Amino acid sequence: MLGLSTTLLLAATCLLTSPGVSTETVITCNVDTVQRLSCDIGVIRVEEALYGRADAETCSEGRPPNQLANTECSQGEIVDVLKRRCDGKTVCEVSVNVFGTPDPCKGTFKYLQTKYTCLPAIRLVTCEHSLAQLQCDQGQVISVYGGSYGRYDQTTCTYKRPASQIQNVDCSQHTSIVSESCNGKNSCTIKASNSVFGDPCYGTYKYLEVAYTCLFVSTERAITCGSRHNVQRLSCDIGVIGVRAALFGRSDSETCSEGRPESQLTNTECSQVGTVDVLKRRCDGKRECELNIQVVGTTDPCPGIYKYLDTYYTCFPAIYSVTCESSLAHLQCDEGQIIFVYGAHYGRSDQTTCIYQRPAGQISNVDCPNPTGKVADSCNGKNSCTIRASNSVFGDSCPGTYKYLEVAYICEYPGVIPQQLPEY
Incomplete structure (x- = not known):
């Protein structure tokens, strides 16, 4: 299962549309001079760039028509070069010689045009x-x-x-x-x-x-007392779940102590090994997650002690999609951005999703989790990606059950590497 990212530049990207963010365009006609990008407040993020010619009017003064005729002239990878040199700075000066060769259109009078945003930072x-x-x-x-x-x-x-x-x-x-x-x-x-x-x-x-x-980031806590048949529910109103810590056992004598004899509360160093890993596999990248305590309580870490499940989780900003079995999941980012998948699950974990005209027998099994890294393997680094929600792609973790694919992802600018959820 792919770890949950905390780069969270989705939130930074949202700043681009807020009133406090300015967008500037700089045009340099004389390519022998230096183009200067600067932010009075915040730092530079290059959005678009052109070295060449896209129209006959820009930087045309004093130029013969034959030098302005080619309006489909552009040097490749200019945006990437400028982003590497300028993103994250308050001031950036570049000359055209950093773009290298070849000349994209010999005989045409070219210019450098850059559109950039000043991000608060x-x-x-x-x-x-x-x-x-x-x-x-x-x-x-x-x-x-x-x-x-x-x-x-x-x-x-x-x-x-x-x-x-x-x-x-x-x-x-x-x-x-x-x-x-x-x-x-x-x-x-x-x-x-x-x-x-x-x-x-x-x-x-x-x-x-x-x-x-x-x-x-909002951090939530859920405590579920007692019986292994009790259900713990994690949910995010905004974003997706990232489990930070979890305990099945007992770490103090007060939690879930009402009506319990003292002998059932004395061991406060009782914990089931691997609890956080189980919850992360089942819940990371989902908006909602319900599970019986028996899922983590596979053995009894302290016989005779009254135990509980105590989970800390964070709600991360994300794009969340659900695709019913046999349909196509389509992940899409804005131009210039690429996909980074937080997590994906193929199976069934409730009786309300993808149930239209399905018999009860096909939706009754809600303990059919199948976290998968295949979506990340197929889609990470692409601007858009289509993948089929099917057993042929993800395997059949629960034969006879009608399944669905859940995916949580963000749209990222190239060169910024999202990281796994840190240890706390």
Whole structure:
């Protein structure tokens, strides 16, 4: 089962449509000069870019018609180059020579046009050999927009440094190491050093730039007392479940103690091994999850002690889809974004989903969980993806039961690597 992501840039993406986020467009006609992107507030996220020509009017002054005629001229992978160099910075300057060759349309007068958004963010700069400390308030987690290690000017981290160590300002190395180490945590420390990030420019004194935001996530707790036939229900009004911790047993003498003799409450170091793994397999990535205590209570961790199931879980923002058996699940992201699957299940866990004109015998088995990584294997990294909800794809975990496919996913920008749910 694929671990649940906490990158949560779905929430950051939602900021793009809020009134507090500005979108800018910069056009540079003379490709021998430098294009400058900047944010007075927040950090850069490149949305679109063109090096070439898309119309006959832009940057046309003083140019003969033959240099403006080709309006379907564009250099490939420009957006990716600009995103690597500029995303997560407050200021970014680029010249056309960073795009390389070949010339996309010889004889045509070209221009560089970039559309970018200023995203609210915390920006942190840490000089080489020092420690970068990312910190959020209680109840929040880190979500890294971007990180780069190198040198881009002659003013940052220059104290007592010889000129030779700060003259190379074309030392660019976009890195995902910060997001890999810090996403989903409340605080995170990482060293700005060549041993962590590699050395993109030998002999240059470097610094680490990180742009991140702090996101609120709601944490819930469910306690179910007693009999193994009792049912525990986890649910998220918004988002999907990510189980953080779970105990089947007893850790104190007060919980679920009403009407119980003292002898049944004395052992407060009683726990069933593997409880959290069972709950994560059954519940991660779902909006609702119900299970009998007997699912985790396969053995008795402390005979004679009155036990309970105590679960902590978080509700993560996500796109959630349900597809009935034999139908096609279609996962779709906006242009420029790619799919990252939190989790997927194929089976049946209730008697209300995908039941139209189905006989009772085909929907009675609600203990048919089958977490699967096949959706992630097929769809991760794509802009859109179609997969059939069928036994031929996922196997038949419960013959005779009419099943459905549940998928929870986010749409991510390339280069940002979502992480598994951190340990707490």
